[in-house]
Amino acid sequence: MEEHYLKSLFLINSHTHIGDAFIKLPGKKYSVEELVAPVYGYKHRMLEKASKEKVINGMKKAIDLMEKAGTNAFVDFREGGIEGIKLLKKALDGRKIEAIILGRPKEMKYNENEVDSILSIAHGMGLSSISDWNEDIEKIAEHAHKRKKIFALHVSEAKRENIDEVLKLKPSFVVHLCMASKRDIEKVAEEDIPVVICPRSNAFFGLRPKIELLMEYNATIMLGTDNAMVVEPDIVEELKYTIKNFEIDEKEAIKMVSSNPKKVFKEFLI
Ligand SMILES: [Zn+2]
Numbered sequence: 637m638e639e640h641y642l643k644s645l646f647l648i649n650s651h652t653h654i655g656d657a658f659i660k661l662p663g664k665k666y667s668v669e670e671l672v673a674p675v676y677g678y679k680h681r682m683l684e685k686a687s688k689e690k691v692i693n694g695m696k697k698a699i700d701l702m703e704k705a706g707t708n709a710f711v712d713f714r715e716g717g718i719e720g721i722k723l724l725k726k727a728l729d730g731r732k733i734e735a736i737i738l739g740r741p742k743e744m745k746y747n748e749n750e751v752d753s754i755l756s757i758a759h760g761m762g763l764s765s766i767s768d769w770n771e772d773i774e775k776i777a778e779h780a781h782k783r784k785k786i787f788a789l790h791v792s793e794a795k796r797e798n799i800d801e802v803l804k805l806k807p808s809f810v811v812h813l814c815m816a817s818k819r820d821i822e823k824v825a826e827e828d829i830p831v832v833i834c835p836r837s838n839a840f841f842g843l844r845p846k847i848e849l850l851m852e853y854n855a856t857i858m859l860g861t862d863n864a865m866v867v868e869p870d871i872v873e874e875l876k877y878t879i880k881n882f883e884i885d886e887k888e889a890i891k892m893v894s895s896n897p898k899k900v901f902k903e904f905l906i
Pocket of ligand 1: 651652653713790811862863
């Protein structure tokens with residue numbers, strides 16, 4: 637692959653959680669549930685007890701790494717409510733890289749004032765998955781749409797989720813779909829909903845994105861690196877891994893880190 641050509645493109649990492657970059661994983665295998673499930677997963681317990689400085693320093697290192705990899709913009713799912721977004725903004729102070737920040741409520745419930753404040757300082761909402769939520773998720777989606785902001789969520793990562801329930805929320809894009817059925821993927825493509833895949837993070841959990849099916853149905857695919865504690869947020873490495881491990885044309889793969897997300901996030905980029 638032409639590194640020089642890549643450097644000339646506007647590169648976007650379409651899915652990160654750089655807030656967990658400070659976390660060092662003990663060398664054991666985790667399931668998605670054990671590691672990242674909201675509230676009680678290892679990551680959330682670590683985030684809860686870490687000092688602000690520790691979290692910000694981890695983010696700064698992740699930003700260094702992204703800038704070094706030639707990343708022009710990244711789309712971060714930021715935990716920790718309003719405070720969490722403020723930490724990311726602090727870490728971004730003085731940086732050239734653009735961040736599309738998707739927040740989420742501090743607790744797993746809808747509070748109109750909180751969601752309104754989050755939407756005032758972020759580009760939208762980026763939630764865990766529909767299985768973690770009750771009907772409050774509908775209110776969050778509706779609120780984000782009303783404010784013309786992004787509403788996105790993880791879908792069918794380690795277990796299949798009801799795609800009709802997800803599509804009712806009218807997501808701006810979805811992340812993963814590893815366990816989605818062929819028909820689920822067809823429906824997502826029919827609704828023209830872009831899909832972010834994170835092949836290296838999936839591989840860590842013994843999962844695999846369904847790139848072939850997504851391509852078959854002409855879905856708009858974007859690449860992301862997901863949790864920084866699992867995989868370094870280097871989008872060029874993610875691209876190389878994808879080309880090496882999947883039946884995919886190099887040109888098509890490059891679109892997933894450049895023109896596809898550029899189109900999807902157009903109105904949110906400077
Ligand atoms: Zn994620």
